Amino acid sequence: MSSTSKSSRVMMTSKMIKSFKCASTFQEGKKLSTFNSIDFHPSGTLFAVAGSSSSTISIYDALNPRLLTRLKSQVTGTKHVRFSHSKDAVFFVGSDEKAEASTIEDSCIHYASLHTNQFVRHFKGHDSRITCLSRLHAKNNTFLSCDENGTMKLWDLRGNSPKSQLTVSSIKKTTNARLIAANDVTGFIFAVAESTGMLRLFDSNDPSRGAFLEKDLAPLLRRECGPDTRIEAIYMSPKDDEKGDIIITTTKEAIISLNPVTLNFQCLLQGRTRHTPNFLPACVSPDGNFLVGASELKRPLPVSYSEESRGAVYSMLVWSLKKPDPKVQTYWYGTSLTPPRAMQWNPRYTEFASACCAVKLFIPKSVS
Numbered sequence: 001m002s003s004t005s006k007s008s009r010v011m012m013t014s015k016m017i018k019s020f021k022c023a024s025t026f027q028e029g030k031k032l033s034t035f036n037s038i039d040f041h042p043s044g045t046l047f048a049v050a051g052s053s054s055s056t057i058s059i060y061d062a063l064n065p066r067l068l069t070r071l072k073s074q075v076t077g078t079k080h081v082r083f084s085h086s087k088d089a090v091f092f093v094g095s096d097e098k099a100e101a102s103t104i105e106d107s108c109i110h111y112a113s114l115h116t117n118q119f120v121r122h123f124k125g126h127d128s129r130i131t132c133l134s135r136l137h138a139k140n141n142t143f144l145s146c147d148e149n150g151t152m153k154l155w156d157l158r159g160n161s162p163k164s165q166l167t168v169s170s171i172k173k174t175t176n177a178r179l180i181a182a183n184d185v186t187g188f189i190f191a192v193a194e195s196t197g198m199l200r201l202f203d204s205n206d207p208s209r210g211a212f213l214e215k216d217l218a219p220l221l222r223r224e225c226g227p228d229t230r231i232e233a234i235y236m237s238p239k240d241d242e243k244g245d246i247i248i249t250t251t252k253e254a255i256i257s258l259n260p261v262t263l264n265f266q267c268l269l270q271g272r273t274r275h276t277p278n279f280l281p282a283c284v285s286p287d288g289n290f291l292v293g294a295s296e297l298k299r300p301l302p303v304s305y306s307e308e309s310r311g312a313v314y315s316m317l318v319w320s321l322k323k324p325d326p327k328v329q330t331y332w333y334g335t336s337l338t339p340p341r342a343m344q345w346n347p348r349y350t351e352f353a354s355a356c357c358a359v360k361l362f363i364p365k366s367v368s
Contacts, residue, residue: 011287012350017318018330019365020352024065026359028058035355036095037342039135041083044348049359050081052095057081059090059114062346062353065361071117076106080133082143084157088115091123091143091157093130109133109145111157123155125162131178137204138187146179152192154207164207168194176230184236185286191246195230197221199248199263215263217248217256224268225252232279236260237321239288245321247291249282255293257321269319271328273297283343283352284321291319292332292352294340301333314339316354332362 026049027033034052040062041047047062057071057078071078077095084091094106107130109123126147134144141157150171153162171177171194180193183204190207193199197218200211221229228251235247240260247269248256255269272295274280282293298312316332332352334340340354352362 012285012289014320014329016350016364017290020318020330020332020362021365022333022360023363024361026058026060026065026067027357028056034338034357035342035359036079037081037092038344038353038355038359039082039090040344040346040353041087042085042138042347043087044346044351046083046087047344047346047353048081048083048090049342049355050078050092050095052077052079055095057090057092057112060359062351062361063349069114071112071114073110073112076110080130082133082135084111084136085141089113089120091133093133093145107147109155121160123160123162125153126151132180134181134183134190137183138185140187142204144181144183144190144192146181146192148178150177150179150194152179152181166192166207168198170194170196180231180234182234182236184240185238186240188240191234191236193217193231193234193248195232197231199231199234199246199258201263213263217258217263220256220265221250224256224265225250225254233282235282235284235291237284237288238286244288245284245291247282247284249280249293251277255282255291257323257326267324267326269293269326271295271317271319278339279341281340281343283345286345286347289321290329291321291326292343292345293317293319294334294343294354296339298336299331299333311336314356316340316343334360 036052037050039048049058055074055077059068079095081092091111107126111120128147128149132146146152150168152166154164178195183190200214230251232249237244244260246258246260253272257266274296280294299315313336314334318329319326338356341356343354354360
């Protein structure tokens, strides 16, 4: 991909989605590496990838794909990498692999400068492993974090102490339950879900007033997906009106779309295959019209693909979010070794990135 993708805020069509192909692939050195998170800078010109095995955060040029720099954190490892509003700083948490191998209790968020390769500050306050870290608020410097004991904290990058906190005591008592949080794209609201089903929406400007809308989704999860279904992640559509979606991925194969105004059920997105309890990411397109989701099903590479590797690879499904019957529009192709573990749309350009044992950038055929 020698030239930049077409400029941003494009309303994507099914024809454009079907033309997306892998334009660039990156790996970390000669040894097999694994990646656990990816984040585009709001400008769309850079993206960051956290490596589980390499304990590094790699920064890439998104428009003329190439490695720009690396930040190493050997002691803590790296996971849930997020850009600040500045292109010169990221925040992240320690990786699970390092936590299991170390006697150091790392339950804080690390804010680091890419310019100096040093920490700016550490956000301390969680008393257990951090399981969820939101992207930075669209308009200010706040972000959300959740830990395995059911505590959600709202932070500001400019201070050391949390601005607000929510604790769900039932999380500690419930097997396999956890707390999940996500900012919406516009920055007006954020969502907090218990994996067992309770979903709450908060005003980003005044979360201390409590949730302005909440709903127990447990009956819906049982009805549509079967018993013992849990919420795996939340994805907020840029459309915050009746035409939009709050996407709920589950521990089963089905994905649920909720009305963002009422939290009522809208439709199921079906077609994913999963064989393991491993996390399968998803991502709503910047225009709110499509959803990409990882699957544990391998598909043969089409003969039209020019990639060196042949045979079957793990696929990503792309649904249209047109209601009431969203359909799979096409499949994008990852690697043969593992399903995608992280994915994200470029917020400003028609470009998509996935990460597992390799980082792949996808663009429409017309701009390759």
